[in-house]
Amino acid sequence: MDDTLYGTRDKRGDWKPNKLLQYPPVFIWPAKPVAFLKWFFGYPGYLMPWNVVYAVVATLLWLCATPSMETMKTLAPGWIAYLLVRNAVLVFLFFGAFHLRLYMQKKQGTSFKYNSKWPSKDNSAFLFSNQTVDNVIWTFASAVPLWTAFEVLTLWAFANGIIPYVDFAEHPIYCAIIMLLIPAFRDLHFYLVHRLIHWPPLYHAVHKLHHNNVNPGPWSGLAMHPVEHLLYFSGVLIHWIVPSNPIHALFHLTHAALAPAPGHAGFDKIVIGEEAGIDTHAYDHYLHHKFFECNYADGVIPLDQWFGTFHDGTKEAEDRMNKRFMERAKKYAEKQARRSGTPS
Incomplete structure (x- = not known):
């Protein structure tokens, strides 16, 4: 699969796609129902490939690899340790598969790789x-x-009736809607948390650890400070408020746990055969790691577009971002000058 048909390389060998980043036809007016349906059910789209994968994995975890509700009524070391090991194995297999194919076996070399360099092996930041x-x-x-x-x-809260429970068999339409909305809610939650941890004190104390990965790979996805992990996974608490089924919570957490692997893969496509490839949807977040202050969200809701931090990969977007930096630097210099009593 020839990556030059889909993008270009600069003098440093870094690759970028020809197709500009754009938001799906959801929050637009006039509405475009046909375009929306094509995006929702099409490939690549809202459901496929990744959201379907995470939903299937979560459902299988619930049906085949989760203790009974009766067992989980009591916080006992046995089943807690079991879930810890189960989750560790899942992460090892999922993240490891990306790393093995793309970074150890290097099955496609640097084809579709945004940054031509490989992960650092001599950097004191790590x-x-x-x-x-x-x-x-x-x-x-x-x-x-x-x-x-x-x-x-x-x-445990579901098993003890502490939080509102909804049965799939009794309310299939409601439960299906909640399943479909979880990725969109995760996008909103991720954006809010992400903006919070880019507040300078939190950035330097917490989020900088993740941003050391300027050239991310699959394992970079969950490489965060524990405080960031607490905030990141806290989105599941919505199911303590909104009536849900345990499968919803598992889907929510599975989505949060696994999505960072393709999202930080560092490749635009995973090449399968000579003419086929799986889109990673990683370019928007790669730009965030490269430029730090753009593309805080990377999903359905055009939050970055609304708040002026969207970078679609063009020179114009980079110029707008640099203009924001210059204006901020100017305001900071003026503020410092006022404090010191010297003219700016």
């Missing part, structure tokens, strides 16, 4: 100066335990 080792440590030492903690407490 634990043991190794980006991949650092990312794996934060994933298993912090992300998986905190994800599991949210899951344990939520399932």
Whole structure:
């Protein structure tokens, strides 16, 4: 599969797609129902490929790899440890598959790779100066335990009737709607959390750890500070308020846990065969890692467009972003000058 048919490389060898980033036809007027349906049911689109994958995985986890509600009425070490190991194995297999194919076997070389360089192995910003080792440590030492903690407490609350429960068999339409809305809600929650942790004090204390990955790979997705993990996985608490089924909570957490792998893959497509590839939908977030202050959300709701932080990959978008930086720097200089009593 020839990546030059889909994008261009600059002098440094970095690749970018020809197709500009744009939001789906959801929050537009006049409405475009045909375009919306094509996006919703089409490929790539809202459901496919990734949201369907996460929904299927979550359903299988609930049916085949989750203790009974009766068991989960009591917070016991046995089933809690079981969920911790189950989640660790899931992350190892899912994230590991991306890393194995793209970064160890290098099945497609740098074809469709945004940054021509490979993860750093000699950078003091990372634990043991190794980006991949650092990312794996934060994933298993912090992300998986905190994800599991949210899951344990939520399932325990469902089992004990503490939070509102809805049965799929009794309310199939309502439950289906909740399933369909979860990715969109995650987008909103992610945006709000993301903007919060870009507040300078929190950025330097918490989020900078994740942004050390200027050239992200799959394992970078969950390489976060524990405080960021707490905020990131807290979206599942919506199911403590909105009547839901445990499958909804599992889908929510599975989506949050697995989506960062393709989202940080560093490749625009995973090449399958000579003429086929799976879109990762990673370019918008890659631009965020590259430029830091754009594309805080990467989903259905055009929040970045509404608040002026959307970067579609063009030179014009970069110029607008640089203009924001210059205006902010000017205001900061003026503020410092007023404090010191010197003219700006």
